Amino acid sequence: MRGDVIVVAVGLITALAFSTLIKAFTDNVINPIITVAQGGNAPALGWQLGKSGNPATFLNIGAFISAMIYFVLFMAVVYFLIVIPYKRVQARRGVTVFGDPKPAKTCPACLSDDLPVAASKCRYCATDQPPYPR
Template identity: 70%
Template sequence: MLKGFKNFLMRGDLITIAVGLVIALAFSTLIKAFTDFVINPIVSRFQGGTSPGLGWQLGDEGNKATYLDLGQFISALIYFVIFMAVIYFLIVVPYRHFQARRGVRAFAEPGPLKTCPACLSEDLPAAASKCLHCATEQPPTEGAVRR
């Protein structure tokens, strides 16, 4: 039983995912600090005065629960864009390159699709001879490669 658990933990895919998640968490912390201590003060500066941030007070003055803080939303949006760019360029692109060297297409664009004339499902591969959903015979598509 422990041998099977060890084999499960030592699978290459699981290790790759675990390393990717740890790296993503580290970058998340770094980018969060950047948005909190660099972006937020810049956005808040545009409000001016003694306002708590870029936004509007919807209720009683000084009540943080009714303050519509657009500055925090802009900061979160910038955080998200930076975080996704870091993940893409530092994890996805190298992983795709590594998998291509192994002969595996990771994060590849799906092939051409066609629509079934019987049930109108739109997710059939262009080379399919039968529909996945209703099992009707499909007319051959020009340019489709048959194997």
């Protein structure tokens, strides 16, 4: 389980869910406003902007609310089934994900840059480490 892969996967899933929300907004709110000059009709939760009975000019708020609910539920599932378990697994391994990384210092001998601030010896080359400047 690589951190970068999970972050990219969560990003793609978020983009997919957000694209559905945007599509619903454009199909059911923006498009009827644009087609008001042409006419249309459809019964649903919303307002008729043009002639009665013209679905092309119906401002369908119900479909948009449905897409928002879908987005929230979808992201909750992603968060509780992917993000939280991944954070727990990585915390057991001592890796911080989805947050600020712990401060680290660089070994002057081997140039490894992931040493804990309190380390007195390098874990890779075993050289003594100078104290971390505060």
